Amino acid sequence: MxxxxxxxxxxxxxxxxxxxxxxxxxxxxxxxxxxxxxxxxxxxxxxxxxxxxxxxxxADRFGESSMDERMVNHLEEKERIARKCSEWIQDGDCIYIDSGSTTYQIAKYIKDKKNLTVITCSVPVIQELMDTDAELIIIGGKIRKEEQSVVAFDYIFNFHELNVRKAFICCSGITVERGISDYNLEEAVTRKKMIELSKEVIVAADSTKFGKDVTVAIAPLERIDTIVTDAHVDRSFLTKFKKTGTNLVIAD
Missing domain, CATH: 1.10.10.10 (Winged helix-like DNA-binding domain superfamily/Winged helix DNA-binding domain)
Incomplete structure (x- = not known):
């Protein structure tokens, strides 16, 4: 080596x-x-x-940045991505919203949806939707304080009875060859399971995630229906994604 x-x-x-x-x-x-x-x-x-x-x-500043930092970094792009993702969500849907600074923004755009069931492991998503009419289900498990999320372990396997129509997933890396990946093993386990359970999988990720293959593989592209990103994505990825079965959507 x-x-x-x-x-x-x-x-x-x-x-x-x-x-x-x-x-x-x-x-x-x-x-x-x-x-x-x-x-x-x-x-x-x-x-x-x-x-x-x-x-x-x-080192304290190496690897995955903190949730607080990511909540403000590239905020305009993340809001545009979230607004585009919200177009997939219809009244009466049962959806999963992942923990992450981009997927969190989705909660802001679905407050007026009717008969919505939202499954999540994100404490900020729960807080954002607490005063709405949405039915909220949080995955039980260990609290990951730095991510403000719940990592599920065996608790997640009780979710087979739910008819999850759409899962909105975040990640730290995206490549055509390896699919999506993340830094934390526990978060990746939850994402893998929700991808398996959901009828449609939509990844919400800003353009800085492209071209990165980080520590833990989550899923290959063939398991992902759509990736929604911002207009700053390297144009070479547009050509590459045309050769895959995953739809790459630019949020404008």
Whole structure:
């Protein structure tokens, strides 16, 4: 494995398990302590990791940005994406709204829908729709405080009885070759299950997510009906998506 490949592997492992011991890394990578220390020194000097006693952790500002940051970053684009997504939602629908700064915006545009059932793992979505007529169902499980979301584990499997017509999913990475991906394993498990249960899957993602394949694979493109993004997406993706079965929609 080349040094750059090893270093990427180290970062990928840290996005799943926030702290890693030196012994864990040497076993996982099959390299000597001296080789590992050279990789660690390079990553630390680049500000991507921090050394701690007996191991390493991600630098505070590396990897997935916080929910509070994402709520304000590219806000105009996310609002346009959410407004376009809301056009898929009809009175009487049973829908799933994912946790995420873009999917959260969808809740703002569906408050006047009639007989709507909204399933979600997002605390902000629940708060946004609390005073509306929508029937709200939140997935039970562990609270992930930094994402303001619930990660479901076994609780989600009781949702087979629900007729989920449309799932609005967010992600951290999109490529034609690998589909959609995310940084957190627990969030990815929930998304995979809701994609499996839903009749139609719509991914809401701003243009910065394209061309990235991050830690945890969620689903290949053949499982995604539509991706809604903003007008800043690299135009080369428009050509690439024409060769797939996934509809790429630009929110204007």
């Amino acid at each position: 080349l040094p750059l490949e090893r270093q990427k592997k180290i970062l990928d492992l840290l996005t799943v398990k926030k702290v890693l011991k030196i012994t864990e890394l040497t076993e996982e990578l099959g390299i000597s302590v001296d080789t590992l220390r050279r990789d660690i020194n390079l990553l630390a000097s680049a500000g991507k990791i921090e050394k701690i006693y007996g191991g390493i952790k991600l």
